[in-house]
Amino acid sequence: MxxxxxxxxxxxxxxxxxxxxxxxxxxxxxxxxxxxxxxxxxxxxxxxxxxxxxxxxxxxxxxxxxxxxxxxxxxxxxxxxxxxxxxxxxxxxxxxxAIVPPAGVHPTAFIGEGARIAATAHIGPKVVVEAGAVIGEHAVIDAGCYIGREAVVGEGTHFFANVTFHAYCQIGARGIIHSGAVIGTDGFGFANEKGVYIKIPQTGRVMIGDDVDIGANTTVDRGALADTVIEDGVKLDNLIQIAHNVHIGRNTAMAGCAAVAGSTRIGANCTIGGAANIVGHLTFVDGVHISAATTVTRSIGEPGVYSGPYPFEENSSWQKNAATLRQLHTLRERVRALEKK
Incomplete structure (x- = not known):
């Protein structure tokens, strides 16, 4: 055509x-x-x-x-x-x-009591929709997906095969979640008493806005008490870890293998490079851009580009220091020669 x-x-x-x-x-x-x-x-x-x-x-x-x-x-x-x-x-x-999946529920799917599935939605083979869950108009849930109790999937959202979307989590309209992604697992929350770890119940949700893309095998933990929040337009690549109570602002994009520790708040229109690591309880303003493989250990209060495995710093400064580091061996030999003289 x-x-x-x-x-x-x-x-x-x-x-x-x-x-x-x-x-x-x-x-x-x-x-x-x-x-x-x-x-x-x-x-x-x-x-x-x-x-x-x-x-x-x-x-x-x-x-x-x-x-x-x-x-x-x-x-x-x-x-x-x-x-x-x-x-x-x-x-x-x-x-x-594009081939549009037909509306309806496959005979092998399991639909729990009180689940509400729009007549225009597609529920594929071996899908499990637990009690009280809501599947919106024109949503597509491909084979083998799991939708937990009272979870909500918005209009036109597409779950590819084998997505796990746990209880009480919500995603808005026109979302895409790729195969193997797990949304709403327990956050990594434990108290330590004399060397013994005591689990803290993770009772929050994952709340995802409209037009959000989540890549294959990415995991987003539910909040411990409050919710983990992913705002409208966020794009998450494959193999990303988002910990409990993280808040990601609208239209932020994050590349593969990045990890964000608990309770960090990332602003709108940020970018996080592949394999970047962000420690917990930090805050980024809008418009922060983190280079690939950077480890971020403190909050960032000014928009800009930041780079460096350790310590990270503003990108232009990091480039100058990296260039200087390449000359370190030559500088050492010159210092030795001067000392001999």
């Missing part, structure tokens, strides 16, 4: 340079695009590839369009942010061929 360039512009905006009736069947990278594809240029370093692509049309920024207009013969959609335009176009092309 294809679509006209004019229809894309009607949906997503942009300035079309070329034939509005030209039909494209999909979107592809510059190097792989064929004569029926539209592609995109979001990195100016790839201008040479754009000039050589076989794509029928390109999504480009105004600056890149000025460069390639004379040498590229296909149509162009000029937009301030080609990568965002690509994302929206890719969603649209995917929707043209």
């Amino acid at each position: 294809g679509t006209r360039l004019g229809e894309l512009v009607e949906r997503f905006g942009g300035q079309l340079m070329g034939d509005a009736n030209l039909e494209v069947t999909g979107i592809a990278p510059l190097t792989d695009a064929g004569v029926s594809h539209i592609s995109f240029l979001s990195n100016s370093k790839l201008r040479a590839q754009a000039l050589g692509t076989a794509a029928a049309a390109l999504i480009v920024s105004p600056a890149d369009d000025e460069f390639i207009a004379a040498g590229y013969t296909g149509a162009r959609i000029v937009t301030p942010n080609p990568y965002v335009y690509f994302a929206r176009a890719a969603q649209y092309f995917h929707s043209l061929t």
Whole structure:
């Protein structure tokens, strides 16, 4: 199935340079695009590839369009942010061929007493929905998922196969949770008496907003007394650990293998790099960006980029110190030579 360039512009905006009736069947990278594809240029370093692509049309920024207009013969959609335009176009092309699971409950699913499942929802094979749980309109619960007692799954949310969503947890509309994720496990809470650990009951919930993505095998612990909170628009990659009573602000994104210890509060529009570690009971303001593999041991009160395994610091300072560290061996030899003199 294809679509006209004019229809894309009607949906997503942009300035079309070329034939509005030209039909494209999909979107592809510059190097792989064929004569029926539209592609995109979001990195100016790839201008040479754009000039050589076989794509029928390109999504480009105004600056890149000025460069390639004379040498590229296909149509162009000029937009301030080609990568965002690509994302929206890719969603649209995917929707043209996506298989929508049928509404209804599979015969092998178990539905507990008092559970409420919208007529438009899809409940796959071997799913367990415990008593009192609520599954919203057009939600998709794939095979083998577990929905705990009185949990709530919002409209249009999709659980891929084998997601575990424990009792009393809630997720809003249009969420995505990938296979193997576990939401609402007990937090790591123990009191120590003379070397013996005494478990603290974890009685809070996990409260997840709208438009949240959670990757495969990521775990989010329920709160000890209050709730663990993940606000609207948060994106969590695979293999992330979110401990009890953590609060993550809206539109924050976190890359794979990161870990956040208990009761830390992360602001809105933050980014956390892969394998970063954040200790407990800290607070980040909005707009904090943590580089990959950084260990954060204190609260951050100013927006900015922070880096370093130990100790972490503002990124530009860390880069200077790292460059100095490379010269440490040479400096030592010079000092030894001076001492001999």
